[in-house]
Amino acid sequence: MTETEEILKAHEDHTGVLDIQSDLAVHNKTELGRAYTPGVAVISKMIAKDPSLKNKYTVSGKLVALVTDGSAVLGLGNIGPAGGLPVIEGKALLYKDLAGINAIPIAVDQVSADEIVSTIKNTAKSFAGIHLEDIAAPKCFEIEEKLNEQLDIPVYHDDQEGTAIVVLAGLINAAKVTGRSLDFMHVVINGVGASGLATAKLLYAVGIKHLTLIDVYGVVTANDDRYNKYQRDMAKTLNTPSDMLGKQLTDVMDDQDVFIGLSDKHLLSQTDVHRMAKDPIIFALANPVPEIEPEDAAKAGAKVIATGSSQHPNQVNNILAFPGLFKGLLESGITHVDAKLQEVVAKALASVVANPTADEIVPGVFDDQVVKTVTAAVVDYANTL
Structure with missing residues (x-):
């Protein structure tokens, strides 16, 4: 059986990778009355x-909604809401297995940002948090902004905040390995979609001011109307x-310290790397084939x-x-x-690697200290507020 056949069989045999499991037994009238009618009437009235x-008193206190419209699935592009389901179903599995978090995958049609916001807002009472996934820029920026304004539960876009956090964690340790200071690094970010823009914002927030943003038309500048409002605003902030x-x-590669690729395969050449500063740092994060x-x-x-990729050392993956x-x-x-919390989590994640080396700047995805350390960092941060 080929690897593809094994993958298909595993998912087909279980009709996906998730099940709903009960927390209360219902084997007699007493248990039925406690779990369902008439017992729930008491809770409903309260x-x-x-x-x-x-x-x-309900699952809403521990349930996360994983929402996608499948418009920007990493490595696959716009494959539609149904096509995006396996990705968020897999992430729901990881939430449960790695952190004990209950998450449910939800695919929504590719409608306007306001319609998606309304859909999520109108169902938000069922959830303790919203995890957005694989929604194309710039729509994803608008959706997250509006949901943060209108909901009183956490809203998190993994392609934005998740990527930014793990990139910063890796960069903190890469700076140690190469004897650099974050504040003085010159960084090129190639690919300024959801992940690239969020990464740029976080790096800027922690003091990295020498940032050059590149996308399909070249350097992103505030006066280039081919780029969206969010990209142009960031270029203005950077004084590009x-x-x-x-x-x-x-x-723009001469004397750059860091290349961060969140774009497409084989866009960076060996000549480009040669022209960078001594001991350059390369984060070629395109999947499944890197920029170099x-x-x-x-x-x-x-x-x-x-x-x-898991095939090489230093896998920068949002699962961390x-x-x-x-x-x-x-x-x-x-x-x-917010940016401060992202910084706190990134520093905590970086600390899991006590003695970083060129081949280990981020922990492995199955390191049992990752979830514990990140969770503790968030809780400790909350205690300072």
Whole structure:
């Protein structure tokens, strides 16, 4: 049986990878009355008087909604809501297995941002938090902004906050390996969609000011109307010179310390790496094929190399962030994943690797300290508020 056949069989045999499991036994009239009627009438009346009690007496207090429209699935592109379901179903499995968090996958049609916001808002009483996944930019920015304004539960976009957190964690340790200071790093981010823009914002927030953003038309500048409002606003924040308009990746690689790729395969050349500063740091995170193959980056002089793949050392993957982060959110009652919290989590995640090396700047995805450390960091942060 081929690997593909084994994958299909595993998912077909179970009709997916998730089940709903009961927490109470129902084997007699007493147990039935306690779990369902007439017992639930007591709880329903209480919640009717005080809706907040739903979080104490119903699954809504521990259930996360994993929402996608399948418009920007990493490595696959726009494959539609149904096509996006296996991804969020898999993440729901990881939530449960790694952090004990109950999450349910929800696919929504590719409608306007306002319609998606309304759909989530109108069902939000069923959930303790919202995890957005694989929704294309710039719509995802608008959706998250509006949900944060309108809901009193945490809203988290894994492609934005999750990626930014893990990239920063890796960069903290890569800086130690190469003897650099974060504040003085010169960083190129290639690919300024949801992940790239969120990463740029977080790096800027922690003091990395020398950022150059590159996307499909070249350097992102505030005066380039081909880029969306969110991209242009970030370029304005960075004071990117307007005369950089149209310059391509290869035009800006001289003396750069770090390349962060959140884009597409084979966009970075060995020549580009040669032109970077001594001992450059390469995060080639495109999946399934990176912007430059790790062996090519190494031959060109890269000191630290990370990818998004488990086939190579230093896998920068959101799985290092979201299970422990959401566990911490639910335990602490924090309702907003702001830049400061992202920084705290990134530093905690970096600390899991006590003595970073070129081949280990982030912990492995199955390191049992990851979820514990990230959860504790969120709870400790909440205690400072």
